[in-house]
Amino acid sequence: MYSVLAGAAQVIDDGFPATKLFSQGYSYTYDDVIFLPHYIDFPADSVRLDTKLTRNIQLSTPCVASPMDTVTESAMAAALAHLGGVGIIHSNNSASDQSALIRAAKARRFPSLSDPIVVSSSDSIASVSEFGSSPCILVTKTGAKNSGLLGVVSKSDWLAMDNVNNKEVRVSDYMVKSPVTVPSSYSFEDVAGYLANSKLDFVAMVDEGSGEVVDVVASADVERIKGYPRGGVPSLGADGKFLVGAAIGTREADKERLEHLVKAGANVVVLDSSQGNSSYQIEMIKYVKRTYPELDVIGGNVVTMYQAQNLIQAGVDGLRVGMGSGSICTTQEVCAVGRGQATAVYKVSSIAEQSGVPVIADGGISNSGHIVKALVLGASTVMMGSFLAGSNEAPGAYEFQGGRWVKKYRGMGSLEAMTKGSDARYLGDKEKLKIAQGVVGAVADKGSVLKFIPYSMQAVKQGLQDLGASSLQSAHDLLRSGVLRLEQTTMDDLKTRRGTPRQGLIWSLVVETVAPLRVPTRVASRVAVAAPNLVVAETGKLLVLTLVKSNKVRTGAAQIEGGVHGLVSYEKKSF
Numbered sequence: 210m211y212s213v214l215a216g217a218a219q220v221i222d223d224g225f226p227a228t229k230l231f232s233q234g235y236s237y238t239y240d241d242v243i244f245l246p247h248y249i250d251f252p253a254d255s256v257r258l259d260t261k262l263t264r265n266i267q268l269s270t271p272c273v274a275s276p277m278d279t280v281t282e283s284a285m286a287a288a289l290a291h292l293g294g295v296g297i298i299h300s301n302n303s304a305s306d307q308s309a310l311i312r313a314a315k316a317r318r319f320p321s322l323s324d325p326i327v328v329s330s331s332d333s334i335a336s337v338s339e340f341g342s343s344p345c346i347l348v349t350k351t352g353a354k355n356s357g358l359l360g361v362v363s364k365s366d367w368l369a370m371d372n373v374n375n376k377e378v379r380v381s382d383y384m385v386k387s388p389v390t391v392p393s394s395y396s397f398e399d400v401a402g403y404l405a406n407s408k409l410d411f412v413a414m415v416d417e418g419s420g421e422v423v424d425v426v427a428s429a430d431v432e433r434i435k436g437y438p439r440g441g442v443p444s445l446g447a448d449g450k451f452l453v454g455a456a457i458g459t460r461e462a463d464k465e466r467l468e469h470l471v472k473a474g475a476n477v478v479v480l481d482s483s484q485g486n487s488s489y490q491i492e493m494i495k496y497v498k499r500t501y502p503e504l505d506v507i508g509g510n511v512v513t514m515y516q517a518q519n520l521i522q523a524g525v526d527g528l529r530v531g532m533g534s535g536s537i538c539t540t541q542e543v544c545a546v547g548r549g550q551a552t553a554v555y556k557v558s559s560i561a562e563q564s565g566v567p568v569i570a571d572g573g574i575s576n577s578g579h580i581v582k583a584l585v586l587g588a589s590t591v592m593m594g595s596f597l598a599g600s601n602e603a604p605g606a607y608e609f610q611g612g613r614w615v616k617k618y619r620g621m622g623s624l625e626a627m628t629k630g631s632d633a634r635y636l637g638d639k640e641k642l643k644i645a646q647g648v649v650g651a652v653a654d655k656g657s658v659l660k661f662i663p664y665s666m667q668a669v670k671q672g673l674q675d676l677g678a679s680s681l682q683s684a685h686d687l688l689r690s691g692v693l694r695l696e697q698t699t700m701d702d703l704k705t706r707r708g709t710p711r712q713g714l715i716w717s718l719v720v721e722t723v724a725p726l727r728v729p730t731r732v733a734s735r736v737a738v739a740a741p742n743l744v745v746a747e748t749g750k751l752l753v754l755t756l757v758k759s760n761k762v763r764t765g766a767a768q769i770e771g772g773v774h775g776l777v778s779y780e781k782k783s784f
């Protein structure tokens with residue numbers, strides 16, 4: 210480490226350079242390593258996070274939403290593109306459904322602010338709770354979004370109706386017919402201006418071409434969004450629309466799927482596999498590059514330099530790194546294959562960098578510090594599942610569970626996801642045994658990504674500033690030159706942290722059991738031995754455990770023999 214103090218040119222040897230730390234035969238996860246601070250001569254606000262997703266795609270925010278059916282559909286993709294990142298639409302559906310999700314994301318000019326509530330004209334509104342937090346209910350031909358708008362019922366009108374029996378009256382009898390609308394091509398500023406000038410509480414947005422209602426914008430939402438911190442410059446494709454990615458597999462049928470996705474406007478495609486270094490994937494990479502030379506293709510997942518080299522030689526434009534590092538992953542337990550994510554990101558990016566192929570660090574991100582670690586260890590972007598799954602923009606509705614609002618989050622290799630889907634991959638092969646490599650659970654409500662991603666990025670900037678890195682490129686330069694120093698966190702350190710409940714933080718995790726577990730006390734006592742901070746809060750098929758942050762939760766829970774299948778979520782909750 211070179212001292213930067215004036216005149217002091219001597220070398221001070223303190224901490225390990227990455228080359229040394231990562232060549233000792235250990236597989237490090239993010240929590241196993243820590244960076245040493247360096248020298249600050251610029252403000253945190255001036256740290257630049259702009260980066261590359263692939264060889265040809267620039268992003269202003271290094272965040273990617275994972276192609277999982279509980280994480281990325283159109284609302285998530287539009288929100289991430291708006292923030293300067295990108296969402297990859299999952300493929301656990303038909304090719305036409307996946308294409309429709311891409312089109313819906315690209316049809317927008319700003320993210321959806323809240324989900325419109327839509328009924329048909331023959332429906333009735335039985336209680337004010339049907340409005341939820343929305344100031345209105347839309348009435349359309351089909352009773353769903355993307356259908357012709359017939360009318361609208363505002364909450365204030367509904368409450369003012371002094372018809373005691375309005376519960377049974379059809380909305381067609383009292384809705385406001387042909388309400389004012391604005392074109393769906395309006396930008397956020399256009400709609401905000403319109404609402405302010407017209408003094409309306411809300412306005413429906415209608416596609417001028419089809420006449421279908423696509424959204425409703427409430428002035429309260431506009432005010433809320435204006436209060437959020439600024440994200441990056443929105444990510445737009447060459448078509449001038451939101452940049453959207455899509456996942457495909459490596460089967461023959463995926464070639465046909467890809468054709469639909471390209472027609473729908475997908476800007477980048479991710480070959481979604483836990484072990485990407487296969488003849489299937491190499492063939493698919495070559496096929497994509499041959500058939501759609503303009504389309505960037507991301508290969509993976511890989512965790513070794515050898516795997517990476519094979520995919521780079523096949524022609525990938527980006528590499529997705531991570532095996533068994535995700536929060537819903539059981540691959541390392543089930544298959545005994547994988548790599549600690551810090552080591553995997555460092556090793557793969559050292560080889561990928563030589564060919565100018567950007568690396569996506571996929572999985573294992575549960576706080577902003579993990580994002581800093583991934584980016585500084587060589588990744589250009591981070592891909593996240595659980596970090597985003599509890600947001601308003603993730604698919605699915607919130608449920609009240611164990612005293613709080615949660616959203617479902619499940620591994621794409623879980624039995625449930627495999628059964629739902631497409632899954633030619635596993636279920637098409639009916640004679641084959643299905644082995645789950647992921648679990649199902651829930652993550653706590655986190656609000657809108659439009660709010661928490663900008664906050665997380667601010668934290669990342671502060672982390673980079675502490676290291677003396679004013680950009681991701683400068684962080685990578687510090688890493689490669691050996692100026693950046695790091696150390697392994699010790700077992701003692703882990704123990705201390707485990708033994709000391711951190712005030713204000715509760716981490717909850719959900720364990721999926723193979724068979725219904727009806728032994729709370731026995732399990733609880735065994736859990737208590739394995740991981741003293743665990744508390745059984747609920748039982749059933751899903752066993753919900755709450756604990757004070759523990760780094761070795763995985764091990765603790767794995768020791769609850771006889772039915773425990775794996776772990777799901779680690780989510781922060783205040784006391």
Ligand SMILES: NC(=O)C1=CN([C@@H]2O[C@H](COP(=O)(O)OP(=O)(O)OC[C@H]3O[C@@H](n4cnc5c(N)ncnc54)[C@H](O)[C@@H]3O)[C@@H](O)[C@H]2O)C=CC1
Pocket residue numbers: 458459460461481482483484487489510531532533534535538540572620621622634646647
């Ligand atoms: N990142 C990770 O650690 C993990 C991720 N996952 C996720 O779960 C999902 C499923 O992943 P995988 O099981 O790896 O999917 P996959 O489609 O790569 O593999 C499923 C099986 O099909 C085989 N296969 C693939 N293409 C084939 C072809 N053309 N002909 C014959 N056989 C072929 C593969 O060798 C494998 O045995 C993905 O969404 C993945 O991201 C699952 C486990 C771990």
Ligand SMILES: O=c1[nH]c(=O)c2[nH+]cn([C@@H]3O[C@H](COP(=O)(O)O)[C@@H](O)[C@H]3O)c2[nH]1
Pocket residue numbers: 275276277510531533534535536537538539540541571572573574592593594595596619620621622623646647648
């Ligand atoms: O072992 C696994 N079994 C699964 O069923 C599964 N589904 C997703 N993934 C991978 O996990 C990543 C998301 O991880 P996080 O929730 O930690 O962000 C994702 O981006 C995937 O790489 C799986 N891994």
Ligand SMILES: [K+]
Pocket residue numbers: 483484
């Ligand atoms: K596999």
